[in-house]
Amino acid sequence: MRPFFSLLLALLLVGSTQAQDLLIRNGTVLTVTNGTLENTDILVQDGRIARIGTGLSAPDGVRVIDATGQYVMPGIIDAHSHLAINGVNEGTNPIVAEVTMEDVLDPYDIGLYRALAGGVTASHAMHGSANPIGGQNETIKHRYGVTNPEALKVEGAPRTIKFALGENPTRVHGRGRDIQPATRMGVEMVIRDAFSRAQRYQEDWDRYEAESRSDPRAMAPAYDLRLETLADILSGEVLVHCHSYRSDEILMLMNVFRDFGIEHLTFQHVNEGFKVAPELADFGAGASVFADWWAYKFEVYYSTAYNAAILAENGVNTSINSDSGELIRHLYHEAGKAQKYGQLSDDEALALITINPAKQLGIDDRMGSIEEGKDADIAIFDAHPLSIYAVPQFTIVDGIVRFDLEADPDDMRLMVNPETSIEAVHLFDAAYHDHAHNRCMQGTNFIHLASFLGR
């Protein structure tokens, strides 16, 4: 149920990403899904990985990148970010399933280039966590340089939506406005109630569709974009990514989803995931975590740097995300931390930032590993990316070099304000130091404890 102009869109995208052929010669290729290949070449044609092998020859005029002594890995994928969007939270209503980040993409965001400088080629531009059921997210590629917002989208990527449990939604709606949900119980009821209404909505439309076949005077039920989107979740068309911390609420949501027959679920943050790792694996839910970031509010104290490793060892599809314009620049460090604490293998650690998030976003058929036929999204490092000394040299998206450490000029802005000399730079966004004010909650009215107690 997405009556958009997909055909035209696809044409538009082809036009905006003119693929470029490329030969990456003699690198150490970290395929992630097929081990490490020494002294290996990768031939890129039409934006795809055409061949992987040794002694490949480049057709005339094809650019050659000499990767001798360098490490070639799949482009890093961030399953939780807020880059390249205008606005994060529509925090006014506990349910805003009808809003979608794809409407407000901002290809001019310099954050995309900074992410490229950290080897990140795709990210999940998410709605914030102010609502039990937030807006729809958009999976984007970091094609920095395009200016049409449509050209950032990953064509054909499944739709996803943001849910949120715990302190954020209860603070905004319950404490802030004295409406449901004020408690974790309330969050559950808001979600259950929403799904029940969506079921009735779908039934009404199904009945109408059937009636209208025989009765030309059948009247359509009221149109409701919000309920329509929720019905798309029930039918499995939209994948759910849920902001969560505590194990009890994680179990709660899995129970709710079982009751409504919803299968596609990835928990975001999920700091207490290690407590319920077998249950997550049993459900088939994914987990997208921080390596070692916690204690920024009460519900995030019970945490451990072993979280990613414990989840992965228990068979949970686990990724490490940034949720930050700063952290996204060194997700390979974050994967390295998970390896240091949890003794993961190199491939297991790299999978946390490549193929695993690709699976969580439903794009693993095209991204997340170096395989023939996959998109040529590639990051080249001067040392092993899990080494603290590694520095990204090239980042390639669809076969186009979008970051080149040696060649790129200092000023990579696409849009310049003629009325401001130098725009303010907030590299260390507040999120890194105080998650409570992070971009997940941008645009919401924040109720401080002091004002709460004073009421």
Place this chain on the structure above:
Amino acid sequence: MPRYLPSLTVLFLALFALWPAQAQERDDVPRVTRAFAIENTQVVPVPGQRLEGVTVIVEDGLITAVGADVSIPFDAQRIAGDSLVVYAGFIDGFSHAGIPRPEPDTDRQRPEDPGNPPNDAAGIQPDRDARLMLDPSEKSLADLREAGFTVTHTVPRGRMLPGRGALIFTAGDSPSALTLQGSASMPIQFAGGQGVYPSTPMAMMAKLRQMMREADRRQRMETLYASNPTGLTRPPSDVEHLALFPVNSGELPVVFRVEGPLEAHRALRLQEEMGFTLIMADLEDAMDATDALRERGVPVFLSLDLPEDKLKDDSTGTYNPDFRTASYADTEAEAMNLKARQKQALERRYAHAAQLDAAGVPMAFMTEGAKVGDIHENLRTMVAHGLSEESALAALTTTPASLLGLSSQMGTVETGKIANLVVTTAPYFDEDAKIKYVFVDGALYEMEVRERRAAAADGAAVNPVGTWSYEIDTPQGTYSGTLTFTGSRDDLSGTITSSANPEPSTLQDVEIDGNDVSFSFDTGGMGVASVAMTLFADEVEGSLSLGGLGSFPLTGTRTSGPDRR
């Protein structure tokens, strides 16, 4: 006359009570004649053409003749046009002219459930109508008129869906007389509900989808119900969805006010989904959206506002797009390059109109957001950056007429068209061109034109010594007095008098820099007034500020001086 704070009125009475106020203009005197002849003049009948030595006849609100050999009605007011140029009256693509600003709502209650606010709190008011909000005494109308605009597409002030726009004249005795056409457009803008749904651009887009699709459903149900209501549940109805029916069917154009290329893409996206008729408004910089606008045939109302050149006095050099500093400590070279890039962005913005025009995007100018006093200069800047005078004039006359469906009524100086005319003292795009007369719907408005500034042109320093008579424009009328400078440019002093205070007040802190003079004086009881003004050969122009009351335009002419005894 707009409302002023009582305190201000009282203070002005105290200050100027005994001054001989000039008689205020009266609007209620019947006009002597509705026939006019601008004789032996230059006419630009349509952009790109020029007629010399012709006479333009206006009768009963219409242009009845344009030609060299026309007979002048016996009762016509004759205007010698030999040094004047006649253009079609300008048509403004988008303004809030004639619509009073609402009083600030100080005790606005926050809706109980911000997620489901009443439509008016959410800014969803497509049922409103600009025609019902008009106040002919709004100063915005006179301001537009003085800038040559005779008709404007005025839009209710508001948020996302502020209400339907109307086409109005910039002069008229009553709201009905102002109105040319109601329900001319459905304006939309990305102005979210304040703390209520929809507050963000993404929610506004979702809400528009929701309302348009539901309007579509209801429109189909209405048709079905009208054909035979028996046995059918009555369709739901509310004024907001009802107002969107003509948008849904494409009859009423959406005028989407957007800021830059991102919002333009969003508006285009909604149009693609819903198929409404679209005009893009404001659009300070289309950037890459220009191609999409051309391909989709979406016209633009382009703002007459331009950013100020803040780097005027800086040396900026040439921008090097490949620039890399040798060391992060070398900030000077980097700063230089960043400034050069900013300058380039500024030049690009000045050339934006030319770029749209060259791309073949139909373009009309709009005044909302621009200072009326800057319009002439901004147009000249656009012309200096590649926009042809012909295209600029078309964007003020024929193109808006065509976009707003008015081509058969106005936009050119041709027989049979409504007598909306702009009469200038020189070709309009000349630096010195002033608007001398404006005809709105056949009625003549004469503008004050000051012929002067001889000394300013060659930059020579003017000696202010001597006496000057001055006038100050205030909301309560025009006041006058005498200003006397003594000494020399190097040692300037002086006094100021008025009939309220025949005893001269001594000027304090007199400073002169080039031809800019400033001083202050004690008004006696009203505190200290400060004046800043610029000297021309025999005239001064500036403003008088009175703490707390604001600033008022001051003009003066020399009555005696060192070179004029």
